[in-house]
Amino acid sequence: MGIMKTLAILLIVAGVLGLAYGGFTYTQATHEAQLGPIGVSVDENRSVSIPVWISMTSIAVGGVALFFGGKFL
Template sequence: MNGAKILGIILILAGVLGVATGGFSFTQETHKASLGPINLSVAEEKKVNIPLWASIAAIVAGAAVLVVGSKR
């Protein structure tokens, strides 16, 4: 397998994951206050949405890379 095929497969997989999940979430811990030796922190869960058009574009781009890579 050459680099173009690997890139095409990665793009297709990323696009399919984006369509299936719609995004991902992560936890960010922030330090809100510090009173002497006591530190108060808050864990916030944030969600990152992946637009549907971006996922579909990744699938189309991956397919195009596979087609162009197979012609060479």
């Protein structure tokens, strides 16, 4: 399998996952205060939403790249 087909499949999979989940959440640890030997840290949950148009574009570009392959390069 060529690199173009691999990238096309990755784009399609990323687009489908973006449509299925709509985003992802991650935890960011921040250190707020250090008072001598005692430290206070706060874990914040952050979320990133993936717009539908980005997912659809990823699927479309991946489909075109998979269909045409390396014909344009």
